[in-house]
Amino acid sequence: MAPSGPGRSIAVILALTLGTAIAPATAAADDTSVPEPVATAPKADFSGDVAARKRYGVAALEIVGFDVLLNQANRRWSGSTDYDSNLTTIRRNLRSSWGVDHDPFRINQLGHPYQGSIYHGIARSSGLDYWESSAYTFAGSIFWEIAGERTRPSGNDQVASGVGGSFLGEALFRMASLVLENGQGRRIWREVGAAAISPPTGFNRLAFGDDRETIFASHDAEYYSRAQVGVSRSSKDDAGLSASPQKRNEALAEFAIDYGLPGKPGYDYQRPFDYFAFQAAASTTGGVENVMTRGTLLARPYDLGSRYRGIVGVYGSYDYIAPPTFRISSTALSLGTTGQWNASDGITLQGSALFGVGYAAIGGVRSSDDLDYQYGVTPQSLLSVRAIVANKLSIDLTERDYYVSRIAAGDRGGHGSIGRFDASVTWRVSGPHALSVKYLGNRRNVSFPDLSGRRQTRSTIGVYYTYLGHDRFGAVDFH
Numbered sequence: 001m002a003p004s005g006p007g008r009s010i011a012v013i014l015a016l017t018l019g020t021a022i023a024p025a026t027a028a029a030d031d032t033s034v035p036e037p038v039a040t041a042p043k044a045d046f047s048g049d050v051a052a053r054k055r056y057g058v059a060a061l062e063i064v065g066f067d068v069l070l071n072q073a074n075r076r077w078s079g080s081t082d083y084d085s086n087l088t089t090i091r092r093n094l095r096s097s098w099g100v101d102h103d104p105f106r107i108n109q110l111g112h113p114y115q116g117s118i119y120h121g122i123a124r125s126s127g128l129d130y131w132e133s134s135a136y137t138f139a140g141s142i143f144w145e146i147a148g149e150r151t152r153p154s155g156n157d158q159v160a161s162g163v164g165g166s167f168l169g170e171a172l173f174r175m176a177s178l179v180l181e182n183g184q185g186r187r188i189w190r191e192v193g194a195a196a197i198s199p200p201t202g203f204n205r206l207a208f209g210d211d212r213e214t215i216f217a218s219h220d221a222e223y224y225s226r227a228q229v230g231v232s233r234s235s236k237d238d239a240g241l242s243a244s245p246q247k248r249n250e251a252l253a254e255f256a257i258d259y260g261l262p263g264k265p266g267y268d269y270q271r272p273f274d275y276f277a278f279q280a281a282a283s284t285t286g287g288v289e290n291v292m293t294r295g296t297l298l299a300r301p302y303d304l305g306s307r308y309r310g311i312v313g314v315y316g317s318y319d320y321i322a323p324p325t326f327r328i329s330s331t332a333l334s335l336g337t338t339g340q341w342n343a344s345d346g347i348t349l350q351g352s353a354l355f356g357v358g359y360a361a362i363g364g365v366r367s368s369d370d371l372d373y374q375y376g377v378t379p380q381s382l383l384s385v386r387a388i389v390a391n392k393l394s395i396d397l398t399e400r401d402y403y404v405s406r407i408a409a410g411d412r413g414g415h416g417s418i419g420r421f422d423a424s425v426t427w428r429v430s431g432p433h434a435l436s437v438k439y440l441g442n443r444r445n446v447s448f449p450d451l452s453g454r455r456q457t458r459s460t461i462g463v464y465y466t467y468l469g470h471d472r473f474g475a476v477d478f479h
Helices: 006-025 046-053 056-077 087-095 105-124 130-148 155-182 187-197 199-207 209-213
Strands: 223-238 249-259 276-283 287-303 308-321 327-342 347-363 373-389 393-409 412-430 433-447 454-468
Touching: 056 105, 056 130, 087 130, 105 130, 105 155, 105 199, 105 287, 105 308, 105 327, 105 347, 130 155, 155 187, 155 199, 155 249, 155 276, 155 287, 155 308, 155 327, 155 347, 187 199, 223 433, 249 454, 308 347, 327 373, 327 393, 347 393, 373 412
Parallel strands: none
Antiparallel strands: 223 249, 223 454, 249 276, 276 287, 287 308, 308 327, 327 347, 347 373, 373 393, 393 412, 412 433, 433 454
């Protein structure tokens, strides 16, 4: 369990501030070239001085200290006795078997991964590499489950915090480092922007003065970022039995980045998350509507002739999707590929194809109660394609599918499937300024024995102002 008040507020602020933290800090409006690093932000890498940079003990103490402070804050403000842990409850939890809890959906599926991302960010900003930081994240989550709460430890929370938290935390750490490395403007604002994205990074850079001259290197990763604000209107709604309030019109803010796009000469994929994609959106209807990230854990580059470059490997992903009618959250491992094909001098195609298995929570059929959801093993897939035409037009298509098996409704077993189709057309008007039209379709089917199937759909069409981090769409020059 995570804090219902502070955790939710932090998540909302995170989704709304990502766009202003990275997108404005990339390229000038009238410059079509990739910006050079700012002289006052020297490129460096934590691996340059391993013995001096890695602070194993400090990272452990900071994670324990964070959990203690979180426990005390929850005791004071949550209104729940679940956090009144003591030596007796700790000894009992150490001997207890692990179960599955059903705290509110946003706490378990958004609050817990964000809590895990704090653990991961603490370790990363203490100089530890990805795998070491993932181990610290997993251990930090165990410590919270045993000592942070008096309730029995829950395996679902361990997956969300200990695994999903690492996937989310690495993306946030990389984006914060990118702001520090490539950002424009005064250094103080780059530091503030990085801290807003990854608070542990900001804290450790402030606490340890030597860190301020050392920035985790992107190795000149090719990236495509965009921030959007706009309005959308639902074109079709079938809420099924959901009692959630349905609003036809809503305002939205969204940020997305593709980092480490394949094909750049000299860029390799030796480190986890040297390629990743991240997206977060918030709306006036439901607050945080989605947070999705996927990144390579093991990857190898390849080419097919002179016009195609790609990577293939194992991806880790964390998805949180919560439109007004239903919600799903999944932590998964997938096999897949990401690549770019230069179809002609003026047309470039980019895309990804992934298939994997995760552990997911799915809910929202019977009521608007935030406790109405079930867990299950989740085969899932993703297919995305982007067509870039003459650096003036981008057409993006993405299909996500999740099949959740062995979910439960009372004493009955069942299954459910969710599909999400995202289509957008973006026209670059001038420099980094663009206009977008986006269609988003969500569908959900669920079936339980002795009950007829339940279907929910929601389709929206929106118009957005889009700010491109570079005033182009991310096509990589192979030469």
